[in-house]
C-alpha cells in the first residue's frame with residue numbers, strides 16, 4: 486500500500502503517450518520529441534496529449550502523434566498506464582502509454598515538438614520527466630505495466646512511486662486508492 490493521497494485529487498485529465506520504435510541497420514531506436522512549449526517544455530518525451538471529447542483514447546493517441554510528429558500509424562499497442570499526482574494540485578493525470586512500430590509519412594518538426602531518433606542505449610533520461618527512467622526498463626522489456634507517482638509541488642521530486650507488471654490492461658485504479666484491481670499483477 487502506497488500512501489498516495491496527502492493532498493486531495495478531485496478530478497483527472499486523461500492523456501496519451503506514444504513511443505514509436507524503428508530499426509536503423511540493426512540498431513533499435515525510439516522516436517522522442519523535445520517539447521517546445523506548455524507542460525513538460527524542455528523535456529524529451531513520447532508524443533501525446535489530452536484525449537478530446539468524442540474520441541477513444543486510442544484515437545487520441547493516433548491524432549496527437551500525427552499533430553506532433555507528422556506521422557500516421559495504423560496500429561498502436563497498449564503498453565501501460567501511469568498515474569501522476571502533483572502535491573497541491575487537485576487534478577491527477579491518467580496517462581495511457583502506447584508503442585508503435587510502423588508508420589506512414591515523414592517525421593517532421595511541429596510547433597509543439599522537435600522529433601529525433603535515439604538509440605536505445607542513449608536515451609536522454611537527464612532531460613526527461615524523472616519518472617521515465619523508472620518505468621522505461623519495464624516498457625522496453627515489452628511488459629505491460631502500471632505505475633503511479635506522487636510528485637512534489639516543484640514537479641521534479643518524486644515523493645512516492647510504485648510500478649507493477651501486469652498480464653493485461655487496464656489495471657483499474659483510482660487515485661488515492663492503495664490497491665491495484667483489474668489486470669492480473671505479475672510482479673511489483
Ligand SMILES: CNc1ncnc2c1ncn2[C@@H]1O[C@H](COP(=O)(O)OP(=O)(O)OP(=O)(O)O)[C@@H](O)[C@H]1O
Nearest residue numbers: 500501502523524525532533534535569580614616
Ligand atoms: C509527470 N510525468 C510525466 N511523465 C511522462 N510523460 C508525461 C508526464 N506528464 C505528462 N506527460 C505527457 O506529456 C504530454 C503532455 O501533453 P499536453 O501538452 O498537456 O497535452 P496537449 O498536447 O493536449 O496540450 P495542449 O492542449 O495542446 O496544451 C502528454 O503526452 C502526457 O502523456
